[in-house]
Amino acid sequence: MKTIQYMGSKQSLLPFIEAAIDHFVASMSNADLGLIKTKPKSFFDAFAGSGRVSYYFRDHYRIISNDKLSFSKVILSAYLNNPYAPSHYKKYIRHLNNLNRDFFESCDGWFSQTYGGEWNEGRSEDENGVKKVWLKKNARRIDMMRHQIALWQQSGEISDSEEAVLLLSLILAVNKVSNVVGHQNGYLKRWCIAAQRDIHLEVPQLEKRSQSKHKHLTGDIFEQLPNIKADLAYFDPPYGTNNKNLVVATRYSSFYHLWHTLVTNDRPQTFGKASKPVHTKGYTEPLERNKRAVVMPKFIRLIEEVRAPIVAFSYSNKGLLTAKDFEAIYRWAGCDMTSFRVYMTEHRANKQSQIAKKSGQWIDRANAQAPLREYLIIACKNPQRFASKARFTPKKAKGDIEKFPKLNAWLKQDENYSLPNSTWLFNPEDQSFAQLIK
Numbered sequence: 376m377k378t379i380q381y382m383g384s385k386q387s388l389l390p391f392i393e394a395a396i397d398h399f400v401a402s403m404s405n406a407d408l409g410l411i412k413t414k415p416k417s418f419f420d421a422f423a424g425s426g427r428v429s430y431y432f433r434d435h436y437r438i439i440s441n442d443k444l445s446f447s448k449v450i451l452s453a454y455l456n457n458p459y460a461p462s463h464y465k466k467y468i469r470h471l472n473n474l475n476r477d478f479f480e481s482c483d484g485w486f487s488q489t490y491g492g493e494w495n496e497g498r499s500e501d502e503n504g505v506k507k508v509w510l511k512k513n514a515r516r517i518d519m520m521r522h523q524i525a526l527w528q529q530s531g532e533i534s535d536s537e538e539a540v541l542l543l544s545l546i547l548a549v550n551k552v553s554n555v556v557g558h559q560n561g562y563l564k565r566w567c568i569a570a571q572r573d574i575h576l577e578v579p580q581l582e583k584r585s586q587s588k589h590k591h592l593t594g595d596i597f598e599q600l601p602n603i604k605a606d607l608a609y610f611d612p613p614y615g616t617n618n619k620n621l622v623v624a625t626r627y628s629s630f631y632h633l634w635h636t637l638v639t640n641d642r643p644q645t646f647g648k649a650s651k652p653v654h655t656k657g658y659t660e661p662l663e664r665n666k667r668a669v670v671m672p673k674f675i676r677l678i679e680e681v682r683a684p685i686v687a688f689s690y691s692n693k694g695l696l697t698a699k700d701f702e703a704i705y706r707w708a709g710c711d712m713t714s715f716r717v718y719m720t721e722h723r724a725n726k727q728s729q730i731a732k733k734s735g736q737w738i739d740r741a742n743a744q745a746p747l748r749e750y751l752i753i754a755c756k757n758p759q760r761f762a763s764k765a766r767f768t769p770k771k772a773k774g775d776i777e778k779f780p781k782l783n784a785w786l787k788q789d790e791n792y793s794l795p796n797s798t799w800l801f802n803p804e805d806q807s808f809a810q811l812i813k
């Protein structure tokens with residue numbers, strides 16, 4: 376699967392996640408599995424991002440994916456719901472690659488005006504110090520390609536799934552000529568070699584799926600939850616960090632705004648030296664904030680409100696919350712704590728941690744010396760609670776979980792880095808697990 380480079384992508388953890396879920400399900404009796412009584416058949420990937428997790432599990436489960444950023448749905452619709460052979464797209468891709476310059480006159484040129492820059496002796500800044508992402512020659516082609524896809528879509532020439540494939544092709548091609556390193560929070564000062572190349576679309580490596588059962592959504596998770604039903608809900612939220620010296624949150628809307636705007640094709644008002652859409656300015660949404668008092672209640676809500684009998688989270692020991700925090704979250708959210716488990720694997724440090732380490736920001740971290748460990752935290756919801764749809768948190772805290780006294784008391788204590796009793800360590804050699812503490 377060719378997809379986007381993405382912060383927090385689970386690419387290298389997929390076999391671990393699969394093994395952990397399988398181990399959990401195999402170790403539960405049918406009665407323990409609560410409402411579903413059999414192996415889970417549907418999988419809700421609630422923070423799907425690059426789509427790697429949903430793609431990996433596409434033949435194991437019926438997938439329902441969601442992310443607040445619109446490119447996630449495009450990527451997954453293209454890979455999981457495309458009804459045609461790849462050859463079907465050749466004529467469209469050829470047409471897009473060969474659009475005549477005159478066609479530019481029919482576009483509004485928004486991408487070129489906003490993100491296109493002159494060669495300027497190799498400097499990507501314009502006269503006002505605003506850095507540009509694409510050389511004008513590519514920006515103009517991006518305008519034309521995006522406009523042509525919109526025209527086909529509006530005239531009914533292409534369906535939603537065909538549009539998704541063409542947009543995926545555009546995103547992948549754009550990535551090869553963008554003047555960025557990884558994310559799109561800022562751009563390089565000088566035009567890099569890749570940005571100097573000519574943009575060229577290719578047909579993505581697709582699978583033909585005539586009758587796909589998979590479904591993909593775009594939206595804020597709390598708005599989506601009431602409409603979703605699945606056997607297993609998988610949450611891979613932003614992790615934050617427990618490094619007190621790193622105050623910057625990973626604001627996905629800001630980090631990946633170009634792909635989002637390419638897909639929505641709206642014309643957001645922009646601001647600053649990177650011309651980011653104003654909706655990415657200032658505001659950090661609760662799940663991306665680096666505050667336990669903000670994030671913990673939201674995670675309780677996620678579990679309480681999701682209509683899935685099994686709930687799993689990906690997280691790491693360098694994230695904002697500890698495994699013990701999760702144990703409390705699952706308890707307060709009404710899970711059957713006899714089923715609660717933390718599966719754990721050791722993993723190489725991510726980019727953010729490596730940079731932090733280099734610049735000495737590592738020091739103020741309570742568990743600084745511990746190796747990076749990735750978790751898959753999982754439990755069944757309490758069947759009675761699940762059936763009654765009642766909330767588990769006290770009545771007074773309804774709708775305002777921040778007023779939950781147990782949680783407030785918990786937050787006053789220091790972070791507890793010990794591991795919950797039911798922690799299982801992964802052996803990647805033979806994909807087995809051993810219980811760490813009995």
Ligand SMILES: C[S@@+](CC[C@H](N)C(=O)[O-])C[C@H]1O[C@@H](n2cnc3c(N)ncnc32)[C@H](O)[C@@H]1O
Nearest residue numbers: 383384385422423424425443595596611613627
């Ligand atoms: C750690 S990343 C997920 C990575 C993904 N599992 C992958 O492998 O690429 C977290 C994701 O949560 C999404 N997100 C953050 N807040 C959200 C919200 N309130 N509703 C829906 N999605 C949200 C971000 O856009 C981001 O894609």
